[in-house]
Amino acid sequence: DADVTQTPRNRITKTGKRIMLECSQTKGHDRMYWYRQDPGLGLRLIYYSFDVKDINKGEISDGYSVSRQAQAKFSLSLESAIPNQTALYFCATSDQHSYGYTFGSGTRLTVV
Amino acid sequence: SQKIEQNSEALNIQEGKTATLTCNYTNYSPAYLQWYRQDPGRGPVFLLLIRENEKEKRKERLKVTFDTTLKQSLFHITASQPADSATYLCALGHNQGGKLIFGQGTELSVKP
Numbered sequence: 001d002a003d004v005t006q007t008p009r010n011r012i013t014k015t016g017k018r019i020m021l022e023c024s025q026t027k028g029h030d031r032m033y034w035y036r037q038d039p040g041l042g043l044r045l046i047y048y049s050f051d052v053k054d055i056n057k058g059e060i061s062d063g064y065s066v067s068r069q070a071q072a073k074f075s076l077s078l079e080s081a082i083p084n085q086t087a088l089y090f091c092a093t094s095d096q097h098s099y100g101y102t103f104g105s106g107t108r109l110t111v112v
Numbered sequence: 113s114q115k116i117e118q119n120s121e122a123l124n125i126q127e128g129k130t131a132t133l134t135c136n137y138t139n140y141s142p143a144y145l146q147w148y149r150q151d152p153g154r155g156p157v158f159l160l161l162i163r164e165n166e167k168e169k170r171k172e173r174l175k176v177t178f179d180t181t182l183k184q185s186l187f188h189i190t191a192s193q194p195a196d197s198a199t200y201l202c203a204l205g206h207n208q209g210g211k212l213i214f215g216q217g218t219e220l221s222v223k224p
Contacts, residue, residue, distance in 0.1 A: 004155075033211065042116075042201065042216035043156070058211070090155050099205070100146060101212065103155030 003027050006091050006104035013081050013111055021076045021107050023091030031094045032074040033101070034058075034066060036087040043090065049074055050096075081111040114140045116215040118202060124221045125192060133187040133218045135202035140213070142204035145178055145185050150199045150217065159200075160187075192222045 004025045013019050023032065031050050035043040035058075045058030047066040055066060063085060065077045078085055088108050092101040117136045125131050135145070144163045148156035162169040162178045162185065169176045175188040189196050199219045203212040 031210075035214075040216055043214040045211060045213070048211050092155070094210075099144065099161045100158030101148075101156070101203075103157070105155050106153070 002105065003102050004091055004093055004104040006089075006107050008107060009105065010108045011110070013109070015082055015111055017081050019078045019081055019109070021078075021089055021091075021109070023074045023076070023104060025072050025091075025093045025102070027093050027095070027102055028071075029093035029095045029102070030071060031096065032068065033092045033094070034064075034074070034076045035090045035092065036060070036085075037090060037106075038087050046076065046089075078109075078111075081109075083111045085109065086111045114138070114204075114213055116140075116202065116204060116213060118200075118215040119218040120216070122219040122221060124223065127193060127222055127224050129192055131189040131192045131196065131220055131222070133200050133202075133220065135185040135187065135215055137183050137204060140183075140204055141180075143206050144204075145176075146203045146205065146212065147174075147176060147185075147187050148201040148203060148214075150201060156201055189220075192220075194222045194224050196220060197222050 007022045033048040034046040049068045090106050091104045094101050115138045146161045147159045150156040162176045173190045177186045199217040201217045202215045205212045
């Protein structure tokens with residue numbers, strides 16, 4: 001099993017719909033992140049959480065919300081999806097004692 | 113605002129040559145810099161970290177330099193192989209295990 005699992009892998013949704021992307025990890029890491037990746041723009045941070053009771057906005061949080069249900073689970077919601085939220089979304093984890101991130105395989109979201 | 117720039121053009125090189133990728137940054141004083149590899153449809157994978165007080169780091173065929181005066185890191189792959197073909201991302205961070213800011217990535221293609 002993958003260390004960081006994202007579901008679904010692909011999703012097509014309509015404008016205005018609510019959608020949730022889920023992330024779970026078996027690394028035992030306390031820190032979790034949501035990034036989106038767009039061609040030519042790289043990875044941009046949406047939200048991050050350093051423990052279950054800690055949620056922080058990243059550089060592009062508007063239109064998104066998150067929930068840290070447990071140390072191992074961090075979900076990202078789009079309350080009312082719009083076409084410019086079409087992107088590849090990545091969840092990542094890290095540990096306060098290490099440096100490198102462990103990424104999931106991503107969710108490709110298309111909003112039509 | 114903080115900005116990270118990587119070679120915007122794809123880099124095409126011949127097998128066996130050394131690939132050199134550049135990461136420049138402005139309006140930022142990172143404590144460390146990381147390099148990741150990303151294959152199509154996959155999440156980035158952590159390769160190397162170099163701290164602000166280190167000039168050079170090596171790992172097998174990989175070498176990273178970090179010049180905090182020039183605000184630049186160079187990433188070298190020696191004796192490159194077609195299997196090294198991927199997109200390479202640099203990322204900057206302040207705190208151990210903390211949030212990272214990513215560059216947009218450079219696509220490397222190694223031809224046999």
